[in-house]
Amino acid sequence: MTTTLRPTEPLQQEADGTRSRRFQVCVNSRPVGAVRLGTSPVFGDTVARVLDLRIDEADRRRGRATVAALAAEEVARIWGCRRIEATVPAEAEAGLRLAAALGYTERNRNLEKRLAVPPASGAAPVELPAGSRVRSMTPEEFEAWRATEAEQYARDWIARGVPEAEALARSRADQRRLLPDGLATAGMEFRVLEFQGERAGLLWLRLGAGETEPAYVYQVMTEEAVRGRGFGRLLMRLAEERAGAAGHSAVCLNVFAGNVPAERLYASLGYRPTHHHLYKPLL
Secondary structure, three states: OOEEEEEOOOOEEOOOOOEEEEEEEEEOOEEEEEEEEEEEOOOEEEEEEEEEEEEOHHHOOOOHHHHHHHHHHHHHHHOOOOEEEEEEEOOOHHHHHHHHHOOOEEEEEEEEEEOOOOOOOOOOOOOOOOOEEEEEOOHHHHHHHHHHHHHHHHHHHHOOOOOHHHHHHHHHHHHHHHOOOHHHOOOEEEEEEEEOOEEEEEEEEEOOOOOOOOEEEEEEEEOHHHOOOOHHHHHHHHHHHHHHHOOOOEEEEEEEOOOHHHHHHHHHOOOEEEEEEEEEEOO
16 A cells, blocks of 8 residues: 655745645545645744644554655655654654654653642742842843843754754744843743842743733743752742732743753653654754
């Protein structure tokens, strides 16, 4: 039997500048599933994305998805793409196994922790250690942070297979998108944790307008000199306290694969994966 992809629409030019196309997965011309392939709105036309891959229940566990995924890679090569990416929900165990078998590498994952809404009555507020305090970030601190954070964020992507030029472009684009008004961007909070008069860490938290939407921790960082003393856990608990007080039902965040200390911290606090983001070079 021969498994092939059959286009079901012309190549689409999307409003965000990407292109995409839908295909039927066929076995000897019989439709058994669907694939949608697109390009990246961040990295451009040299990076493909598997936007959807589905095989009908009756045809699963016969290798159809494997052949369809490999065929999608060939389409991406014809498009001139050098890399292909996919996002797999954490509960899609078969999809994660397929990606691993095809040589995809996890780059990062999304995590979530559900919160009680409203917060439990009588819950004790987060207690700061003696000699510490939390304050708002100053405009001068923000400008210094923005420059160093853009560089570090790009390095995180470079270390995970993204070419330098693409990583720098993504870093700059993400800052423009997330912080259009800098420190004054609505819904964003920047908090500095001090210990014995010195900066011990910082927290970047988004508290959106919708109470049922999740809050989002974009960054929790502790200074190297005080790591291992529980300040990262303290900052995360402060984020959860702020989110709960604002009526949010969950706190979400992103963690890069291989950041073992962060992964352990989040797991110990009850954060669980929701999506895995994977990539594969197209040789």
